[in-house]
Amino acid sequence: MDTMEMGVAAGVRPDATIVIVGAGQAGGWAAQTLRSEGFGGRIVLLGDEAHLPHERPPLSKSVLAGEAAPASTWLFKEAAFAALDLDWRPATRVSRIDREARRVELIDGEPLAYDKLILCSGGRARALAVPGAETARIHTLRTIDDAQRLGSVLDHARSLVVIGGGWIGLEVAATARKKGLDVVVLESQSRLCERSVPAQVSEHLLALHRTHGTRVVLDAKVKALSTDYEGRSTIELGDGETLQADAIFVGVGLVPNDELARNAGLECDGGVIVDTRCVSSDPDILAAGDVAVTPNHWAGRRLRLESWQNAQEQGMAAARSALGQQVDHQPLPWFWSDQYDMNLQIYGMPSATDRVVMRGEPGASSFLLFYLDGEVVKAAIGVNAARDLRFARRLIEQRKPVEATRLADASVPMAKV
Numbered sequence: 001m002d003t004m005e006m007g008v009a010a011g012v013r014p015d016a017t018i019v020i021v022g023a024g025q026a027g028g029w030a031a032q033t034l035r036s037e038g039f040g041g042r043i044v045l046l047g048d049e050a051h052l053p054h055e056r057p058p059l060s061k062s063v064l065a066g067e068a069a070p071a072s073t074w075l076f077k078e079a080a081f082a083a084l085d086l087d088w089r090p091a092t093r094v095s096r097i098d099r100e101a102r103r104v105e106l107i108d109g110e111p112l113a114y115d116k117l118i119l120c121s122g123g124r125a126r127a128l129a130v131p132g133a134e135t136a137r138i139h140t141l142r143t144i145d146d147a148q149r150l151g152s153v154l155d156h157a158r159s160l161v162v163i164g165g166g167w168i169g170l171e172v173a174a175t176a177r178k179k180g181l182d183v184v185v186l187e188s189q190s191r192l193c194e195r196s197v198p199a200q201v202s203e204h205l206l207a208l209h210r211t212h213g214t215r216v217v218l219d220a221k222v223k224a225l226s227t228d229y230e231g232r233s234t235i236e237l238g239d240g241e242t243l244q245a246d247a248i249f250v251g252v253g254l255v256p257n258d259e260l261a262r263n264a265g266l267e268c269d270g271g272v273i274v275d276t277r278c279v280s281s282d283p284d285i286l287a288a289g290d291v292a293v294t295p296n297h298w299a300g301r302r303l304r305l306e307s308w309q310n311a312q313e314q315g316m317a318a319a320r321s322a323l324g325q326q327v328d329h330q331p332l333p334w335f336w337s338d339q340y341d342m343n344l345q346i347y348g349m350p351s352a353t354d355r356v357v358m359r360g361e362p363g364a365s366s367f368l369l370f371y372l373d374g375e376v377v378k379a380a381i382g383v384n385a386a387r388d389l390r391f392a393r394r395l396i397e398q399r400k401p402v403e404a405t406r407l408a409d410a411s412v413p414m415a416k417v
């Protein structure tokens with residue numbers, strides 16, 4: 001068997017230079033892993049944000065609420081980060097990859113040679129394509145700076161319109177309500193988080209937000225936006241209604257930052273296509289995190305995961321792969337969201353064609369949905385059911401047949417299922 005078949009990429013010399021583009025979660029963990037795996041060569045970590053590598057989930061929750069400091073999101077304490085001995089360049093943007101010369105170019109023209117390049121450039125908030133969106137005062141949320149800006153707006157505003165009833169929109173809506181703002185959520189689909197959860201869970205989310213006093217408008221078509229000279233915004237809807245608010249937040253998805261890769265001729269399809277070793281169509285360029293499109297046997301297809309778990313694990317996997325270690329990165333997808341006192345978690349890839357078994361009632365404070373292929377659990381969604389989900393995860397990973405009636409019977413502890 002040759003090394004490619006075994007999932008082993010050609011490694012690097014001990015004195016090689018590994019360049020990482022993007023100092024977010026995947027990039028930070030890639031750099032740390034290179035060192036923890038014993039790589040003593042030069043590691044250049046390039047990130048266009050001014051902050052230490054950090055993770056983003058608290059930015060729409062505790063940091064936005066003002067309950068946690070931005071520094072709480074750092075992946076490593078300053079001393080531990082310094083001990084990694086990186087050539088770390090914050091606030092530094094990479095403008096081009098020259099594959100022939102095996103170097104990247106910084107925005108100021110400085111070239112940096114690499115032996116291996118790891119792209120961890122993540123994504124950015126998708127812009128809203130409606131008249132007025134370019135000139136109206138709109139907030140999005142991706143970075144610490146965005147969270148600080150939005151946080152101070154929420155401290156002074158009395159009303160907020162959230163456009164987009166997906167995870168980030170709903171988390172921002174919950175945080176704003178907790179701060180006492182009047183909140184309206186506008187969702188263009190007929191239910192919330194339509195792409196990732198089934199109707200029962202969408203209903204639960206709708207009830208949760210309405211119970212907390214948020215107006216949620218489904219099937220909402222935003223026709224135009226504007227902000228006047230006093231900072232007051234107007235949102236015109238397709239049905240003729242006009243809303244006014246002190247602030248507008250838009251959470252309508254993510255655009256992967258794959259331009260560097262596309263311009264360099266790497267294979268891309270809504271992100272940088274990599275194999276399960278995290279290697280792109282160029283054997284010396286790897287990618288990880290929100291920007292990477294990877295085969296995943298749990299999904300049965302290639303997919304780009306936007307999750308904390310994948311950013312961390314794929315960043316680590318890409319580092320090990322760059323060093324020539326055997327890597328087969330195909331995690332069981334895991335995602336969570338926190339809104340008010342609700343913790344929702346998803347394991348696996350729920351599919352509309354799977355048989356659904358429920359444990360508990362949607363609408364109750366805690367319940368689970370299992371997605372079965374025959375008698376095998378393929379995915380699970382749990383609301384305030386973190387402990388039971390750990391057992392569900394094991395069921396999914398072990399692919400053992402289970403009796404649906406026992407899964408549905410809340411009197412049978414999950415440990416016994």
Ligand SMILES: Cc1cc2nc3c(=O)[nH]c(=O)nc-3n(C[C@H](O)[C@H](O)[C@H](O)COP(=O)(O)OP(=O)(O)OC[C@H]3O[C@@H](n4cnc5c(N)ncnc54)[C@H](O)[C@@H]3O)c2cc1C
Nearest residue numbers: 022024025026048056057094121122289290306307308311
């Ligand atoms: C507000 C928010 C809340 C979230 N909550 C959850 C949650 O509850 N649960 C969950 O599972 N996931 C959550 N996520 C998703 C999770 O945080 C992301 O999947 C993860 O941050 C992706 O990490 P990454 O390293 O791939 O990208 P990022 O963390 O985005 O890092 C990419 C970095 O690369 C930089 N960059 C891009 N292009 C260049 C360039 N040319 N030169 C230099 N630097 C560049 C970017 O500016 C950025 O700093 C949340 C995300 C956000 C934004």
